Amino acid sequence: MKLRTLVLREIFERKSQLLTSFLAILLGITxxxxxxxxxxxSEKAVALEMDSLGANVLVLPKSSTLQDYxxxxxxxxxxxxxxxxxLAMSDLAGLDNLSPKLSLPVELQGKTFTLTGILPKSEFQxxxxxxxxxIFSRPVGCGASVGMMGSEDKKTLARKRVIDTLNxxxxxxxxxxxxxxxxxxxxxxxxxxxxxxxxxILPQTGTxxxxxxxxxxxxxxDLSKKGPVINAIEVIGCCQEIxxxxxxxxxxxxxxxxxxxxxQIAASQININRMMSNLSLMFLVIIIFVGGAxxxxxxxxxxFERRRExxxxxxxxxxxxxxxxxxxxxxxxxxxxxxxxxYVIGTILAVVLGPKLAGVIVLPMPLLALLAVGxxxxxxxxxxxxxxRRAARLDPCATFQEV
Amino acid sequence: MLKMxxxxxxxxxxxxxxxxxxxxxxxxxxxxxVSIVGPSGSGKSTLLLMLGGMLSPSGGRxxxxxxxxxxxxxxxxxxxxxxxxxxxxxxxxxVPYLTASENVQVPLYLVGRDNSSxxxxxxxxxxRVGLSDRMHHKPSELSVGxxxxxxxxxxxxxxxxxILADEPTGNLxxxxxxxxxxxxxxVNVEGRTVVMVTHDPRAAARAxxxxxxxxxxxxxxxxxxxxxxxxxxxxxxxxxxxxxxxxRRIQRR
Numbered sequence: 273m274k275l276r277t278l279v280l281r282e283i284f285e286r287k288s289q290l291l292t293s294f295l296a297i298l299l300g301i302t303x304x305x306x307x308x309x310x311x312x313x314s315e316k317a318v319a320l321e322m323d324s325l326g327a328n329v330l331v332l333p334k335s336s337t338l339q340d341y342x343x344x345x346x347x348x349x350x351x352x353x354x355x356x357x358x359l360a361m362s363d364l365a366g367l368d369n370l371s372p373k374l375s376l377p378v379e380l381q382g383k384t385f386t387l388t389g390i391l392p393k394s395e396f397q398x399x400x401x402x403x404x405x406x407i408f409s410r411p412v413g414c415g416a417s418v419g420m421m422g423s424e425d426k427k428t429l430a431r432k433r434v435i436d437t438l439n440x441x442x443x444x445x446x447x448x449x450x451x452x453x454x455x456x457x458x459x460x461x462x463x464x465x466x467x468x469x470x471x472x473i474l475p476q477t478g479t480x481x482x483x484x485x486x487x488x489x490x491x492x493x494d495l496s497k498k499g500p501v502i503n504a505i506e507v508i509g510c511c512q513e514i515x516x517x518x519x520x521x522x523x524x525x526x527x528x529x530x531x532x533x534x535x536q537i538a539a540s541q542i543n544i545n546r547m548m549s550n551l552s553l554m555f556l557v558i559i560i561f562v563g564g565a566x567x568x569x570x571x572x573x574x575x576f577e578r579r580r581e582x583x584x585x586x587x588x589x590x591x592x593x594x595x596x597x598x599x600x601x602x603x604x605x606x607x608x609x610x611x612x613x614x615y616v617i618g619t620i621l622a623v624v625l626g627p628k629l630a631g632v633i634v635l636p637m638p639l640l641a642l643l644a645v646g647x648x649x650x651x652x653x654x655x656x657x658x659x660x661r662r663a664a665r666l667d668p669c670a671t672f673q674e675v
Numbered sequence: 676m677l678k679m680x681x682x683x684x685x686x687x688x689x690x691x692x693x694x695x696x697x698x699x700x701x702x703x704x705x706x707x708x709v710s711i712v713g714p715s716g717s718g719k720s721t722l723l724l725m726l727g728g729m730l731s732p733s734g735g736r737x738x739x740x741x742x743x744x745x746x747x748x749x750x751x752x753x754x755x756x757x758x759x760x761x762x763x764x765x766x767x768x769x770v771p772y773l774t775a776s777e778n779v780q781v782p783l784y785l786v787g788r789d790n791s792s793x794x795x796x797x798x799x800x801x802x803r804v805g806l807s808d809r810m811h812h813k814p815s816e817l818s819v820g821x822x823x824x825x826x827x828x829x830x831x832x833x834x835x836x837x838i839l840a841d842e843p844t845g846n847l848x849x850x851x852x853x854x855x856x857x858x859x860x861x862v863n864v865e866g867r868t869v870v871m872v873t874h875d876p877r878a879a880a881r882a883x884x885x886x887x888x889x890x891x892x893x894x895x896x897x898x899x900x901x902x903x904x905x906x907x908x909x910x911x912x913x914x915x916x917x918x919x920x921x922x923r924r925i926q927r928r
Contacts, residue, residue, distance in 0.1 A: 273773075273790070274784065275784075281772045284772075286772075581771075583768075584768040584770070585770075585781065585785075586729070586753060587727065587756065587768075588756070588781055588782045588785060589753050589754065589757020589758070589760075589785045589786070590757075591749070592750065592753075593750070594785070669729055669730050
């Protein structure tokens with residue numbers, strides 16, 4: 273017989289009564305852990321995106337909404353291709369490169385992909401200049417798994433081939449497209465009635481670029497029958513110049529377009545992250561009150577139900593300190609179990625739901641286990657202290673039939 | 676020796692002053708077997724609680740081996756209980772989620788005995804009360820009589836000098852009651868002091884002395900069947916056992 277045996281036996285004997293309190297603490301911790309986990313990776317993704325793309329400016333049609341940097345050109349509205357020339361011919365300082373794009377949805381073998389027209393040199397130089405990680409690849413650490421970046425030689429090959437030559441009948445195929453259509457280099461494919469040769473399969477990037485087929489801009493313009501238009505121009509700018517008002521200058525140059533920076537695009541995600549942080553704080557407050565009240569209520573009921581048993585233990589020689597320890601150990605076990613359970617379930621939820629809710633890949637955060645167990649144990653102990661003290665002060669006379 | 680000196684106990688119940696004990700005096704020498712009888716509400720259980728250090732008197736003193744029990748704080752009294760006093764209750768008061776063996780181990784755990792020694796002692800005691808084949812049964816899996824036998828084994832766990840029994844046969848059939856009283860006699864013969872509160876005249880008569888309580892005071896005392904007169908006819912062997920057991924207790928102290 274040990275204190276632990278005494279406490280564990282009682283817990284398992286009356287587990288159904290404990291269930292409500294355990295569930296209250298488990299669910300509370302689960303929600304806190306999952307929100308914290310998703311928020312952490314979402315914030316990290318935004319921060320890295322800002323680091324990598326902070327010097328980029330997007331020129332979009334006025335009607336465009338700002339949601340996803342990588343999908344900014346996929347909203348259907350267009351601006352004249354002539355804007356590219358206007359920018360290129362301007363004397364704006366801080367414009368390092370330009371990359372115009374026109375995108376069309378295409379259906380291949382019953383699946384929908386995006387055909388994106390690019391101007392080879394500008395597109396690829398611009399992309400390559402982002403982070404040195406390779407064309408079309410998302411900057412390392414943006415929430416995408418680094419291990420999924422693909423082979424380096426392929427990226428190099430793709431970059432070298434395209435910079436100089438992207439013929440009208442050549443396409444570069446994103447990793448998802450190649451996977452789903454079973455394409456490999458040098459294959460041919462029909463898109464919108466035109467036959468292309470697959471010049472390269474691009475490495476996985478974790479962005480919508482994986483579901484794209486890249487062809488020459490002018491070919492895509494022909495296939496779209498929209499004339500010399502584009503959906504977006506990526507302007508690779510210079511940080512210092514952006515802070516010196518590059519966006520305003522481009523706006524003055526192109527008054528009919530919307531000129532935005534990555535900061536503005538990320539603003540909505542930052543707001544979501546802030547909301548999730550607040551939500552997590554709110555849940556923390558809720559769990560403290562609801563979970564704490566539930567545990568305290570259960571413990572008071574438990575003390576009342578066990579007063580004869582407590583009295584018996586006292587009659588057998590248990591002192592008040594031991595009785596206090598019996599109830600606090602029970603609270604500790606409840607807290608540790610709720611904390612660990614909440615961490616595990618919360619982490620699984622975050623990993624599964626994170627990509628769907630926040631569009632980021634979420635990995636388990638072992639540090640959150642400490643937070644989960646810490647909050648859970650502290651709450652269980654504080655909520656149980658007064659009931660435990662009441663038990664320790666019980667009158668052992670309750671064990672006898674009459675007084 | 677247990678001693679009560681002019682002990683009184685009053686408390687308020689729904690605004691009215693209730694006198695549970697009113698200047699009770701008693702001396703219970705070591706090795707005595709005393710039955711306390713009296714009508715309901717006469718203060719029997721109050722007296723037993725006071726002897727066990729669980730209910731402080733409003734006036735007077737309770738002494739165990741010349742130590743005034745209520746001069747100790749509650750933890751000191753708890754310590755005294757686990758070392759010197761064994762309780763047995765009418766409703767057995769077994770811990771429902773522990774097995775018979777674990778119930779017997781509780782007092783042993785309280786005095787800090789290690790696990791293996793607890794198990795060995797519990798096995799020895801349960802064998803003594805005839806429950807060696809029920810050691811891993813929970814109280815709900817035992818008959819009423821078996822539950823009381825587990826309680827008797829638990830009572831003896833720490834080899835107490837004083838046994839306080841509160842209506843130990845109150846919930847039992849006559850045959851099992853007989854066995855319980857036999858057992859109390861047996862432990863008394865070993866040299867332990869037994870104080871038993873009971874409503875059952877036949878059980879009370881098995882003690883050496885019968886104290887009658889009424890209105891919170893001891894109003895009469897008479898010898899029981901095992902009292903001085905009754906024991907005169909008992910076998911020499913039994914008396915030898917008493918002497919031997921008393922010697923053993925003295926040596927242990």
